[in-house]
Amino acid sequence: MIGKVVGADVIKDEITSQARAAVHIDPTVDTIFEIGGQDSKFIDLEHGVVTDFQMNKICAAGTGSFIEEQAVKFDLPIQDFGKMALKGTNPVSLGERCTVFMETSIAAHLARGTHMEDIASGLCYSIVKNYLNRVVGQKRIGEKIFLQGGIAYHQGVVNAFRALTGKTIVVPPFFSVTGAYGVAMLAREEMGLGKTRFKGFDMEPKVPLHDQGDRKSGESAQVFNDTISDLIFAGYKDTPEPGKKTVGIPRALFTFGMFPMFNAFFRELGFNVLLSEPTHEKTIQWAQEYALDETCYPVKLINGHVAELVRKKVDYIFFPDLFTVEHPGSYTRQNYGCAYMQLAFKMVNQAMELRTKGITLLAPTIAFGFGREFMMKSFMGLGRQLGKSPEQTGMALQKGMQSFHAYEKRVGETGREMIDGIGAEEKVFVIISKIYGIADGVLNMKIPGRLREMGYRVLPFYYLPEGDISPKHPNMYWPFGQHILNSALFIKEHPNLYGILLTHHGCGPDSVLTHFFREIMGAKPFLNIEVDEHSSHVGVITRVEAFVNSLGKTRVRKAHGMASYLKNIVQERVNIETSLAGLKDKDVLFLPNLYPYSFIFGKMLARKGIAAGVLPFTDGASIDEGRKYAMTNEYFSLTGLLGDVLTFLKGRDNHGETAVFVPQTEGAEVDGQYHRYLRTKLDENGYEKVKIMAPFLEDALFVPHDHMRSMRLGLLAGDLIRIAPRESKNGYLQQLLELLDHEALEIGHLEKMAKKIRGELDPMANQKRIFAAGDPFLLYNDHLNNYSFRDLEKNGYRIVYSPLSECMWLTWRDHTAQNQGNSAREARQRLEEFRKEIESVSCCLGDESPFEKDPDILIDIADKHVGLYAGAHGRYREAKMLCDLPNILGIINATAMYENTGIALGILHRGFERKKPVLNLTFDGNRNENDQTKIDAFLCYL
Numbered sequence: 054m055i056g057k058v059v060g061a062d063v064i065k066d067e068i069t070s071q072a073r074a075a076v077h078i079d080p081t082v083d084t085i086f087e088i089g090g091q092d093s094k095f096i097d098l099e100h101g102v103v104t105d106f107q108m109n110k111i112c113a114a115g116t117g118s119f120i121e122e123q124a125v126k127f128d129l130p131i132q133d134f135g136k137m138a139l140k141g142t143n144p145v146s147l148g149e150r151c152t153v154f155m156e157t158s159i160a161a162h163l164a165r166g167t168h169m170e171d172i173a174s175g176l177c178y179s180i181v182k183n184y185l186n187r188v189v190g191q192k193r194i195g196e197k198i199f200l201q202g203g204i205a206y207h208q209g210v211v212n213a214f215r216a217l218t219g220k221t222i223v224v225p226p227f228f229s230v231t232g233a234y235g236v237a238m239l240a241r242e243e244m245g246l247g248k249t250r251f252k253g254f255d256m257e258p259k260v261p262l263h264d265q266g267d268r269k270s271g272e273s274a275q276v277f278n279d280t281i282s283d284l285i286f287a288g289y290k291d292t293p294e295p296g297k298k299t300v301g302i303p304r305a306l307f308t309f310g311m312f313p314m315f316n317a318f319f320r321e322l323g324f325n326v327l328l329s330e331p332t333h334e335k336t337i338q339w340a341q342e343y344a345l346d347e348t349c350y351p352v353k354l355i356n357g358h359v360a361e362l363v364r365k366k367v368d369y370i371f372f373p374d375l376f377t378v379e380h381p382g383s384y385t386r387q388n389y390g391c392a393y394m395q396l397a398f399k400m401v402n403q404a405m406e407l408r409t410k411g412i413t414l415l416a417p418t419i420a421f422g423f424g425r426e427f428m429m430k431s432f433m434g435l436g437r438q439l440g441k442s443p444e445q446t447g448m449a450l451q452k453g454m455q456s457f458h459a460y461e462k463r464v465g466e467t468g469r470e471m472i473d474g475i476g477a478e479e480k481v482f483v484i485i486s487k488i489y490g491i492a493d494g495v496l497n498m499k500i501p502g503r504l505r506e507m508g509y510r511v512l513p514f515y516y517l518p519e520g521d522i523s524p525k526h527p528n529m530y531w532p533f534g535q536h537i538l539n540s541a542l543f544i545k546e547h548p549n550l551y552g553i554l555l556t557h558h559g560c561g562p563d564s565v566l567t568h569f570f571r572e573i574m575g576a577k578p579f580l581n582i583e584v585d586e587h588s589s590h591v592g593v594i595t596r597v598e599a600f601v602n603s604l605g606k607t608r609v610r611k612a613h614g615m616a617s618y619l620k621n622i623v624q625e626r627v628n629i630e631t632s633l634a635g636l637k638d639k640d641v642l643f644l645p646n647l648y649p650y651s652f653i654f655g656k657m658l659a660r661k662g663i664a665a666g667v668l669p670f671t672d673g674a675s676i677d678e679g680r681k682y683a684m685t686n687e688y689f690s691l692t693g694l695l696g697d698v699l700t701f702l703k704g705r706d707n708h709g710e711t712a713v714f715v716p717q718t719e720g721a722e723v724d725g726q727y728h729r730y731l732r733t734k735l736d737e738n739g740y741e742k743v744k745i746m747a748p749f750l751e752d753a754l755f756v757p758h759d760h761m762r763s764m765r766l767g768l769l770a771g772d773l774i775r776i777a778p779r780e781s782k783n784g785y786l787q788q789l790l791e792l793l794d795h796e797a798l799e800i801g802h803l804e805k806m807a808k809k810i811r812g813e814l815d816p817m818a819n820q821k822r823i824f825a826a827g828d829p830f831l832l833y834n835d836h837l838n839n840y841s842f843r844d845l846e847k848n849g850y851r852i853v854y855s856p857l858s859e860c861m862w863l864t865w866r867d868h869t870a871q872n873q874g875n876s877a878r879e880a881r882q883r884l885e886e887f888r889k890e891i892e893s894v895s896c897c898l899g900d901e902s903p904f905e906k907d908p909d910i911l912i913d914i915a916d917k918h919v920g921l922y923a924g925a926h927g928r929y930r931e932a933k934m935l936c937d938l939p940n941i942l943g944i945i946n947a948t949a950m951y952e953n954t955g956i957a958l959g960i961l962h963r964g965f966e967r968k969k970p971v972l973n974l975t976f977d978g979n980r981n982e983n984d985q986t987k988i989d990a991f992l993c994y995l
Contacts, residue, residue: 068599074235083195138209141174274502301367303358318453377422389721468516530720690830722924807897827947
């Protein structure tokens with residue numbers, strides 16, 4: 054904008070400018086670390102040409118402005134801050150987190166009397182770790198490294214870079230203004246002896262600056278948005294017909310993919326259909342006003358779109374419960390909506406309080422995976438709600454499906470025309486995201502407009518042909534994940550196409566899809582931009598321009614049409630076994646360390662002739678190892694698991710005889726993809742021979758009867774040890790392991806143990822009891838929950854842990870109810886046996902039992918408050934917290950930061966907190982002083 058106003062001869066992005074200056078100073082430089090006042094950059098160079106780069110995403114922790122803010126709080130001149138850091142002899146650990154949490158930790162250390170020098174030096178390490186893990190990640194770091202940007206004035210940060218990388222870090226001349234230096238050289242080179250267009254800075258422009266700088270880009274973006282809108286919303290009429298009631302549909306999430314069906318259905322039934330307007334400033338304001346928690350940005354926007362429809366006084370708002378999706382060509386067992394999509398309609402209803410506004414929410418369950426009969430029943434129920442006959446509803450549904458298939462045909466035909474029409478030397482950019490991330494003009498950040506303004510053609514991902522990702526990703530249960538990875542496969546093969554992947558801050562699926570996308574793309578460059586409401590449009594355009602410039606002026610040659618590139622896609626089957634039968638005689642199977650369950654099951658496997666061990670306890674070193682591979686908002690439990698495995702493998706020689714047990718699920722949370730993420734990272738680190746054993750948890754119900762029974766009793770045994778007093782837990786575990794050396798576990802053993810544990814707990818009856826629920830990885834791994842529960846027990850509180858056996862009972866029961874196949878009868882029989890075993894142990898525990906007297910209560914509560922939901926044991930977690938829980942004074946719900954299930958359930962049980970105190974704790978591996986403050990306040994209510 055400024056360049057156009059003052060008549061700049063050349064306008065270049067920061068990446069290109071920083072690189073040009075560095076290469077001029079030293080032609081042999083191959084790596085640039087650049088940290089400025091507001092953002093950070095990593096640049097990879099080969100022979101003076103930018104070959105790769107990365108900028109920090111949304112978090113600005115570790116940039117110059119943050120250091121300056123801390124200097125002000127310390128009442129220190131900024132130039133003295135580095136000198137103070139060099140005096141630190143015991144740097145404190147401040148972790149890698151956003152500035153708010155880091156500031157809280159700094160304040161807490163100051164309150165405890167920590168020397169300011171140690172805080173300053175600790176801050177240097179935090180800044181560098183944040184940069185290396187969040188910006189550089191796993192990108193190649195060369196041998197000649199320049200540190201540029203104003204941060205290099207801070208000698209403490211320079212030294213921290215040298216200490217943590219173990220490499221020579223060069224601070225070049227003009228390091229604080231290398232961007233300006235580089236762009237000056239670029240201007241001189243481009244202009245030569247030509248006449249400048251520079252008007253000078255002393256100007257009073259007659260046209261507002263934003264009009265001069267942004268109008269053309271905005272117009273180009275609108276052309277792209279209108280083209281997509283015309284395709285998706287063809288046939289939509291926004292003028293209501295008098296005398297008809299109006300169904301309002303928010304222009305958000307899956308509406309973009311299913312609107313043709315919805316529109317035809319309601320119009321056939323005689324209703325007006327009114328879409329909310331494309332996202333605008335008011336939409337964003339309303340979204341922020343009604344947001345109940347930190348969901349991903351697209352989910353937040355739903356509230357803004359619904360708020361607009363409420364103001365327009367529609368009669369109904371249609372926002373279905375999207376459980377499973379129809380996705381032709383998919384090879385997964387089920388195709389799920391993400392965690393948020395499954396619960397979004399409930400979150401919107403709670404946030405907007407639609408009943409009080411006289412608006413009826415229409416939220417039928419869409420579950421194509423349950424078959425045609427279920428879908429007919431669901432929409433027939435919707436028809437009755439609207440006062441229509443079955444015949445009318447059936448005809449409307451038929452029209453809706455016809456319209457949807459016609460839409461799919463239009464998309465396919467348009468896509469083939471676009472791909473086959475690519476010029477022989479043309480570069481074409483493909484925007485890849487969920488469909489709403491592209492079709493919403495705010496979520497696509499005007500990237501298509503800027504590319505069009507630069508003279509490039511831009512395509513949405515859904516114009517690309519569908520392939521088969523199942524060999525490499527056999528359990529990719531998110532349809533949009535299949536689309537994203539399919540796009541990567543095709544773009545990698547097509548020489549004219551380049552991908553721009555738009556991900557969303559706080560989106561669980563994106564946290565692993567980003568890694569999978571990069572794995573597929575290999576050496577072919579692509580751009581990943583993370584979008585949320587805080588994203589800077591200027592920063593985004595900087596990245597886009599730098600990406601285009603990094604591709605250079607190399608000519609590309611198109612060889613053939615679409616079909617030929619599809620044929621070139623060859624995928625080997627991923628090295629993941631879904632059955633323990635894949636183990637060889639010399640293989641040793643290692644289980645994640647979930648105390649005490651892993652040790653019990655390891656011993657049980659040994660009894661069946663399988664050599665088994667347990668990974669070492671998680672510690673700070675393994676967390677640091679896992680963090681090296683984090684690119685965005687990976688769940689902390691996943692980071693810990695990866696770190697545990699990699700740290701263990703580094704100390705083990707016979708990798709070819711090592712297997713890691715990481716079960717998978719049918720979906721739809723990220724935990725069902727942990728095994729696949731682990732495979733990606735092991736392959737990246739040269740551990741291709743390490744086996745991953747990932748049987749489906751759902752299938753455990755159908756293993757041979759004696760194996761299933763052992764599994765059930767093992768779960769119950771682990772629950773009993775968790776119930777025992779902390780000082781007795783290891784003793785009971787040791788007794789159990791010694792028993793398993795000689796004989797199989799029987800229910801009688803557990804009944805005897807339960808009575809003994811009850812006897813130990815009876816004298817402690819006056820202790821205040823706190824119920825612990827949440828992510829099993831966090832509940833049963835002390836290091837991952839920052840030893841929060843251990844510390845509470847040391848302070849005299851009784852922690853009653855959520856029983857894993859009860860959780861699995863409900864999980865298997867739901868799976869059986871949703872899959873009425875030939876084995877359903879046997880499954881129900883086994884579940885009944887399991888139920889009786891739980892009841893038997895519960896009876897022996899008496900008042901100390903954490904189990905429900907009637908497990909069916911869990912089903913009733915889950916059906917009422919959650920409904921259909923798959924992923925992260927969400928139905929059980931919510932139902933258990935809503936049970937009576939006698940003798941329990943409060944509940945602590947432990948989740949990983951950004952876990953979509955935890956956030957969604959936290960919104961749903963807001964009303965419950967007034968009945969019994971609930972403390973939601975999120976963990977990211979950084980000890981957070983705010984958490985301790987919350988715990989202290991929570992204890993005051995007990």
